[in-house]
Amino acid sequence: MSETAVAGNEYQAQIDEFMGTIKDRLVNQPEFLQAVEEVAESVIPIIENNPKYKKAKILERLTEPDKVFMFRVSWVDDKGEVQVNRGFRIQMCGAIGPYKGGLRFHPSVNLSILKFLAFEQVFKNALTTLPMGGGKGGANFDPKGKTDNEIMRFCQVFMSKLAPHIGPQTDIPAGDIGVGGREIGYLFGQYKRIRNEFTGVLTGKGIEYGGSLIRPEATGYGAVYFAQSMLETKGDDFKGKTVVVSGSGNVAQYTTEKVTELGGKVVTLSDSGGYIYDKDGIDTEKLAFVMDLKNNKRGRISEYADKFGCEYHEGKTPWEVPCDAAFPSATQNELNEDDAKTLISNGCFVISEGANMPCTSNAVKIFQEARALYGPGKAANAGGVAVSGLEMSQNAMMLSWTREEVDGKLQAIMKNIHESCVEHGREEDDYVNYVKGANIAGFLKVADAMIAQGVV
Secondary structure: OOHHHHHHHHHHHHHHHHHHHHHOOOOOOHHHHHHHHHHHHHHHHHHHOOHHHHHOOHHHHHOOOOEEEEEEEEEEOOOOOEEEEEEEEEEEEOOOOOEEEEEEEOOOOOHHHHHHHHHHHHHHHHHOOOOOEEEEEEEOOOOOOOOHHHHHHHHHHHHHHHHHHOEOOOEEEEOEOOEOHHHHHHHHHHHHHHHOOOOOOOOOOOHHHOOOOOOOOHHHHHHHHHHHHHHHOOOOOOOOOEEEEOOOOHHHHHHHHHHHHOOOEEEEEEEOOEEEEOOOOOOHHHHHHHHHHHHHOOOOOHHHHHHHOOEEEEOOOHHHOOOOEEEOOOOOOOEOHHHHHHHHHOOOOEEEOOOOOOEOHHHHHHHHHOOOEEEOHHHHOOHHHHHHHHHHHHHHHOOOOOHHHHHHHHHHHHHHHHHHHHHHHEOOOOOEOHHHHHHHHHHHHHHHHHHHOOOO
16 A cells, blocks of 8 residues: 555545535635645645644645735727626735736636635745745636737736736736736736836746746746656656647647657647647647647637648547647646546556646546656646746846756756655655645745744
8 A cells, every 4th residue: 555545544534624624615616625635635644743834724824815806807898898807816825935826817717716726826836946925816808809909908907906916026927828928918018007117027028028038938848847857767758759738828839849859749739629639740840830820820729630631529638549648738627537547548657737737636546546657737837937937037137048048947947846746755665646745845845934934
């Protein structure tokens, strides 16, 4: 029996008791509860054996946000009609630095999803070793089908409501789903107009006004660097590996680019309509088509199949395709228990999460029971926020690092995150439980900072 199983049996009563107190008051926040339970399973054994964490009620405090802001965003569309959306900012925990985390514009955005993302961000940011607390925000606004002027007007109103609560030493938002370079530019311009100052209040900015090289690539590259480190523990690498990637946005694109560079072959990409399967691999030329299709033309991935004559599977996800490695890079809970069983039975042994919590709890259990190399999002996709932290450093020093300098720092950060996971997640049969390792490493840093600062 593994160490995790022993710990789970020994401390299950305490885990159940803790989760019971939270579920009673947050029954309508399933995504947040899912994220909390995963962390609780890892860290409650640590808390039970360290009275200082139990006495200070660290986990209870971590599961209550420092602050939650909700606000109306009223704007006028191109037809002159008034539209109303709901905006949010969750400042989850600022124990180790100013709040840091993205903004998501998507119809699915609600308090539960943003609290889950902010909670995950606390541990992810701690793992980078950079001085960043955890936060998240966004709106139930859908940029799809909107004109540039409509998006600009929405962003300007959204930032007008958000601006009093953020700042370069307080809270530094970034992009996420639905918030790319265009949206960041509009948000930054409005903040500058309101505050009459040019400051590094947002990351993911354009390179011409304070952004960092490698920032667009960072999440995808980082997920691949983390998977590379996992493979190295087995004396292996990406050469000759068949790789399945979900999504076709920023993370999926640069995951594909880096896997190809390291000798692997990516055979799938997807969007909300379905997935393409290109058995010959998505090479540099084909990837350039995807980038133009998704970043400029806002088209559908099915157009790739029309262009290159490959398979398109409407309404399906790519987890049925045989592969060596999988990168779920679209959205939360996109990969379920049956998908995990299919991946394992088809020979997949490396899973690196490019999205936040893309695998359900039961899917994760399947990967771990199969002793697959499974990198959870808070570790594997930390490259994006890591380079955001590097962008903050460059802004503070009023300089820009070269592409090679930033990429080198990103690789070092991802390697350090991997080492921390191994240190805290190695089990008695020498299997590395990366979920446990990431949760414990992040928790210890944040918990010690909270204790040092008193009950605040």
